[in-house]
Amino acid sequence: MIAAAAARNDSGTTVPHWPAPYADRPVDATVTVPGSKSLTNRYLVLAALADGPSRLRAPLHSRDSVLMIEALRQLGATITEVPGDGAFGPDLEVVPLQHRGGEGQEDAAGTAVHIDCGLAGTVMRFVPPLAALRGGPSTFDGDPHARKRPMGTIIEALKALGVGVSAEDGGTPASLPFVVEGTGEVRGGHLVIDASASSQFVSALLLVGARFTEGLHLEHVGKPVPSLDHINMTVAVLRGAGVQVDDSVPNHWVVSPGPIRAFDQQIEQDLSNAGPFLAAALASGGTVRIPGWPEQTQQVGDLWRSILARMGAEVSLLDGVLTVRGGTEIKGADFADTSELAPTVAALCALATGPSRLSGIAHLRGHETDRLAALVTEINRLGGDAEETSDGLVIRPAKLHAGVVHSYADHRMATAGAILGLAVEGVQVEDIATTAKTMPDFPRLWTGMLAQQGTDRAMQGSENGAGGSAGAAED
Numbered sequence: 001m002i003a004a005a006a007a008r009n010d011s012g013t014t015v016p017h018w019p020a021p022y023a024d025r026p027v028d029a030t031v032t033v034p035g036s037k038s039l040t041n042r043y044l045v046l047a048a049l050a051d052g053p054s055r056l057r058a059p060l061h062s063r064d065s066v067l068m069i070e071a072l073r074q075l076g077a078t079i080t081e082v083p084g085d086g087a088f089g090p091d092l093e094v095v096p097l098q099h100r101g102g103e104g105q106e107d108a109a110g111t112a113v114h115i116d117c118g119l120a121g122t123v124m125r126f127v128p129p130l131a132a133l134r135g136g137p138s139t140f141d142g143d144p145h146a147r148k149r150p151m152g153t154i155i156e157a158l159k160a161l162g163v164g165v166s167a168e169d170g171g172t173p174a175s176l177p178f179v180v181e182g183t184g185e186v187r188g189g190h191l192v193i194d195a196s197a198s199s200q201f202v203s204a205l206l207l208v209g210a211r212f213t214e215g216l217h218l219e220h221v222g223k224p225v226p227s228l229d230h231i232n233m234t235v236a237v238l239r240g241a242g243v244q245v246d247d248s249v250p251n252h253w254v255v256s257p258g259p260i261r262a263f264d265q266q267i268e269q270d271l272s273n274a275g276p277f278l279a280a281a282l283a284s285g286g287t288v289r290i291p292g293w294p295e296q297t298q299q300v301g302d303l304w305r306s307i308l309a310r311m312g313a314e315v316s317l318l319d320g321v322l323t324v325r326g327g328t329e330i331k332g333a334d335f336a337d338t339s340e341l342a343p344t345v346a347a348l349c350a351l352a353t354g355p356s357r358l359s360g361i362a363h364l365r366g367h368e369t370d371r372l373a374a375l376v377t378e379i380n381r382l383g384g385d386a387e388e389t390s391d392g393l394v395i396r397p398a399k400l401h402a403g404v405v406h407s408y409a410d411h412r413m414a415t416a417g418a419i420l421g422l423a424v425e426g427v428q429v430e431d432i433a434t435t436a437k438t439m440p441d442f443p444r445l446w447t448g449m450l451a452q453q454g455t456d457r458a459m460q461g462s463e464n465g466a467g468g469s470a471g472a473a474e475d
């Protein structure tokens with residue numbers, strides 16, 4: 001029995017729940033998804049600091065990327081949409097802060113600006129160090145839950161670098177909102193932080209480190225840093241822009257001072273967001289193909305190949321097409337350090353025939369919502385058997401029933417609800433629109449995936465290049 005048919009969103013409007021489509025036959029579809037959030041927002045930051053104009057090809061257009069674009073514009077970068085070949089929106093041209101020149105350059109420096117971080121970890125962590133390099137105060141705030149996300153390490157790091165950071169009442173803040181008093185220059189040097197709550201603290205400082213007068217020797221001390229793949233992505237992106245980074249000693253990153261080279265960069269599709277679509281193959285016992293899977297990538301989503309194989313799928317990567325074929329059952333398994341993939345993995349574990357344990361994800365309590373609590377509540381609400389551990393989840397097999405999955409303004413909780421709904425008739429997802437954080441097209445892509453009949457038709461859609469074949473199939 002479904003308790004409620006609608007809920008109010010942040011602006012008080014009543015929004016009907018999304019009836020998650022049930023797969024009454026195996027899915028057989030070809031899907032492409034929009035550009036990577038993590039790559040788009042890293043390249044935007046680097047482009048804003050580069051030694052000339054840059055271009056991002058096929059970037060993500062979503063709430064998180066728009067928030068990043070607006071933040072960089074506030075700090076003085078010029079960002080323009082230009083036509084490109086991407087199926088999900090225009091390319092972006094970025095003229096960096098120091099190259100803007102002429103009208104507006106002087107205005108941008110010195111004046112007070114306001115940065116809305118929304119709920120985007122990449123904006124609330126990556127932009128404050130950039131604001132430190134600009135002369136003048138920048139205030140930072142975000143969604144109600146953004147004020148609960150860990151920020152202390154960035155605030156303390158900036159203070160240790162000699163940058164003023166204060167709460168609106170003048171005291172020392174522990175989280176959003178706060179004001180960064182940029183001086184136009186940061187000396188840099190050796191900096192010790194505790195990045196155990198988020199890898200984004202490390203990435204944020206590395207991204208700007210080359211623009212500090214003395215560069216940056218960043219050292220982490222404390223419990224292990226989570227989501228190391230995302231730090232490796234930051235290092236790779238920096239090296240690609242000509243920045244020297246030495247990461248040969250664990251927990252130390254040395255960024256040499258110097259220019260960041262302007263670039264023209266194709267953005268890979270978001271492999272983490274490919275996850276729910278690949279999971280659909282297992283949840284329905286069908287087949288999902290993703291063309292354009294990168295041969296080499298730093299994205300954590302490349303782990304889908306091993307994760308889904310361990311859950312019983314047949315997985316192959318041939319000529320850039322990743323094919324995942326589900327069988328008659330989903331196997332439970334133990335997974336460590338699944339980072340932002342965890343909500344999708346947990347949804348599959350709730351459908352598995354054996355028990356699963358997810359570990360090394362304690363820091364998910366500081367994500368868009370407390371994801372460990374949210375996953376336990378929502379899986380159990382549907383009759384599942386999930387339990388929190390100190391650093392993750394245990395999920396045991398149970399027969400699930402219809403119900404409303406709450407999303408907590410968390411895009412990955414909403415997509416987890418969609419996966420459960422494929423296998424369990426009568427699931428509704430509260431606030432499916434929250435997927436706009438990283439994938440505004442999610443409902444259309446999902447129903448497009450389900451509307452596809454088979455390979456030939458699907459591949460035809462893909463060749464037409466119309467927003468990925470999932471979106472193109474049945475509109």
Ligand SMILES: O=C(O)C1=C[C@@H](OP(=O)(O)O)[C@@H](O)[C@H](O)C1
Nearest residue numbers: 038198199200203226227230340
């Ligand atoms: O740098 C990034 O782009 C990200 C790093 C990770 O953050 P945490 O280290 O806080 O998990 C990841 O979960 C987030 O979705 C994106």
Ligand SMILES: C=C(OP(=O)(O)O)C(=O)O
Nearest residue numbers: 119120121122340367368
């Ligand atoms: C944790 C996530 O996002 P953010 O970049 O806001 O930290 C996520 O996308 O799963």
